[in-house]
Amino acid sequence: MAALFPSILHKCYGGTVGVYKRRSSFLKGETAFAVFLPERAIKGSACPQLYVLAGLTCTEETFLTKSTILSYAAEHDLILVAPDTSPRHTGLPGEDEAYDFGSGAGFYLDATASPWSSHYQMGSYISKELPAWIESSFPVKSNCKGIMGHSMGGHGALVHGLRNPDQWKSISAFAPICHPTQCLWGIKAFKGYLGEDTLSWEEYDATCLLLKGHIHPQSILIDQGREDNFLQQGQLRPLDFQAAARKVGQQLNLRFHEGYDHSYWFIQSFMKDHITHHLRFLW
Numbered sequence: 109m110a111a112l113f114p115s116i117l118h119k120c121y122g123g124t125v126g127v128y129k130r131r132s133s134f135l136k137g138e139t140a141f142a143v144f145l146p147e148r149a150i151k152g153s154a155c156p157q158l159y160v161l162a163g164l165t166c167t168e169e170t171f172l173t174k175s176t177i178l179s180y181a182a183e184h185d186l187i188l189v190a191p192d193t194s195p196r197h198t199g200l201p202g203e204d205e206a207y208d209f210g211s212g213a214g215f216y217l218d219a220t221a222s223p224w225s226s227h228y229q230m231g232s233y234i235s236k237e238l239p240a241w242i243e244s245s246f247p248v249k250s251n252c253k254g255i256m257g258h259s260m261g262g263h264g265a266l267v268h269g270l271r272n273p274d275q276w277k278s279i280s281a282f283a284p285i286c287h288p289t290q291c292l293w294g295i296k297a298f299k300g301y302l303g304e305d306t307l308s309w310e311e312y313d314a315t316c317l318l319l320k321g322h323i324h325p326q327s328i329l330i331d332q333g334r335e336d337n338f339l340q341q342g343q344l345r346p347l348d349f350q351a352a353a354r355k356v357g358q359q360l361n362l363r364f365h366e367g368y369d370h371s372y373w374f375i376q377s378f379m380k381d382h383i384t385h386h387l388r389f390l391w
């Protein structure tokens with residue numbers, strides 16, 4: 109395992125934020141990810157990790173820059189890991205044509221349909237390759253990894269957390285795409301990445317996963333603004349997820365907030381609660 113060297117490194121809240129670039133064997137190309145190391149980790153003490161998954165059009169820098177999570181991570185000694193939202197510069201035709209498919213829109217899944225399957229393996233990258241890189245390079249507390257995300261990244265957090273509860277000890281999401289097989293964003297992405305077999309789509313749909321018995325042992329926190337235009341358009345469908353959770357006995361704290369939209373201003377407003385949620389399970 110080669111050592112990780114940052115291409116950018118800044119001191120931040122007593123720790124460091126680094127952006128790292130490395131060739132991924134799953135994505136078949138170079139990928140970037142950002143890591144926040146709290147001061148305690150820099151001094152060599154093992155700390156829990158929190159993965160943060162951003163939404164459509166974002167990069168590895170968006171969540172750390174806009175969400176205010178860094179000050180909380182520094183205060184509570186959390187290592188933050190922020191991957192990019194898709195492979196980049198693959199040369200696949202059409203990869204840069206739409207904001208909701210291709211570059212910036214990897215949906216944190218393993219594509220099976222040609223030509224996307226050749227590079228769009230974000231599912232394995234997030235669950236296998238990236239954790240291996242992090243765990244061999246930084247002082248991580250073993251078995252203490254949580255996952256959080258926004259919108260498409262919220263979908264990623266729910267799906268990865270539910271599919272692999274032993275790996276992800278805590279889950280939370282801001283305005284996640286909860287039922288992608290039933291919304292326009294998800295149908296477009298899943299048709300492109302997974303093909304026409306709609307049964308295979310259910311493996312990447314958090315609501316379907318619950319109904320198939322994928323239950324997380326801990327409560328899941330979801331915050332949702334009522335003035336979110338994507339909620340109003342039917343892209344997010346948190347009530348479908350809540351109904352499934354009630355049916356199968358998944359503990360869920362779904363909170364609606366009057367007046368809040370889909371932006372990082374909304375995320376900032378409730379970040380403290382999400383950190384408190386993850387700390388219950390990680391430290």
Ligand SMILES: N[C@@H](CCC(=O)N[C@@H](CSC=O)C(=O)NCC(=O)O)C(=O)O
Pocket residue numbers: 162163164165166170174207258259260261371372
């Ligand atoms: N440009 C698009 C909307 C893109 C958008 O709103 N992206 C959100 C995530 S949406 C779901 O994954 C986002 O986080 N953007 C980055 C930001 O800094 O806000 C459109 O025109 O509709």
